[in-house]
Amino acid sequence: MQADVSAFFDEATNTVSYVVKDPTSDACAIVDSVLDFDYASGRTDTRSADAVIAHVKDKGLKVEWILETHVHADHLSAAPYIQQRVGGKIGIGENIRVVQDTFGKVFNEGTEFQRDGSQFDKLFQEGDSFTVGAMEGHVLHTPGHTPACLTYVIADSAFVGDTLFMPDFGTARCDFPGGSAETLYASIQKILALPDETRIFVGHDYKAPGREEYAWETTVGEQKAKNVHVGAGRDRDTFVKMRTERDAKLAMPKLIIPSLQVNMRAGQMPPADEEGKTYLKVPVNGL
Structure with a gap:
């Protein structure tokens, strides 16, 4: 079965969100939504x-899942906002608990912040399955960028989050807490073991040098042959050396501080104070 995939590109964060529809029914899932945020x-x-909501309503779709590939560091999730308006269960990888524990300490969240993943409706693990209408979905645990990264394989399509980018741009950074270039390489091999014709939908695009248009759809076969970081059989040690040296030169994402605080809460803002005001923290020298 071929999934009916609609993409929504947010140029401010270079994020691609997806509505994944069952071609035989009105059932759909939403992957990696965006809440716009002006830091200044x-x-x-x-x-x-x-x-995304307008698309769902215009097409008369029923949202069954609102899926997060991981705790994003470059944009805020709109999952609860979307859930309130069109329904759906919010899912993420079970290792969200590891991320919550790590960044609960970074942001000095105290004992009120639950670190058990209970903010989400479903915590997925390797090998789990789910359905979107008549389409079968399967879960691959693909850590390395973060400990909680998942790839959702729905019908003929794999939603890889930040693990892989378009072949001409490469792979995700691994220098966040809990990241690992060795682990990412192993995770990518899981994705590349899928059938060559499997469609891959990436979580971001930055227009690699020489490419004029944004792009977000590729295939397993194309990634295996052409990915500039892992394609053509590049070995693990070469990849790890390249990734480690490259990551050492990268700046932190512009929205990492608000994104982590919100996304580890399933898209909810931190609790308001007694006057109903909400605040985000800035850990000085904490990242």
Whole structure:
């Protein structure tokens, strides 16, 4: 079965969100939604999420899942906003607990912040299955970028989050807490073991040098042959050396501080104070 995939690109964060529809019914899943956030003013906006919601409503779709490939460090999730308006269960990898424990300490969240993943409706693990209408979905645990990264294989399509980018751009960074270039290489081999014709949908695109248009769909076969970091049989040691040296030169994502605090809460803001005001913390020299 071929999934019916609609993509929504947010140029401000270079993020691609997806609506994945069962071609035989009105059932769908939403993958990696975006809540717009202006860091300078501290203001949120829902235009990106509203575009996804409008698509769902215009097509008469039933949202069964709102899936997160991982705790994103470069954009805020709109999962609860979308859930309130069109339903669906929010899912993420079970190693969200590891991420919550790590960043609960970084942001000095105290004992009120639950580190058991209970903010999410479903915690997936390797080998789990689920359905979107008549389509079967399978879960691959693909850590390395973060400990909780998942790849969702739905019908003929794999949603890989940040693990792989387009072949001309390569792979995810591994220098966040809990990241590992060795682990990422092993995770990528899981994805590349899928049938060559499997469609791959990436979580971001940055237009590699020489490419004029944004792109987000490729295949396992194309990644195996052409990915500039892992294609053509590049061995693990060569990859780890390249990835480690490259990561050492990368700046932190612009929205990492608000993103982590919100996304480890399944897209919810931190609890408001007694006056109803919400605040995000900035850990000085903490990242």
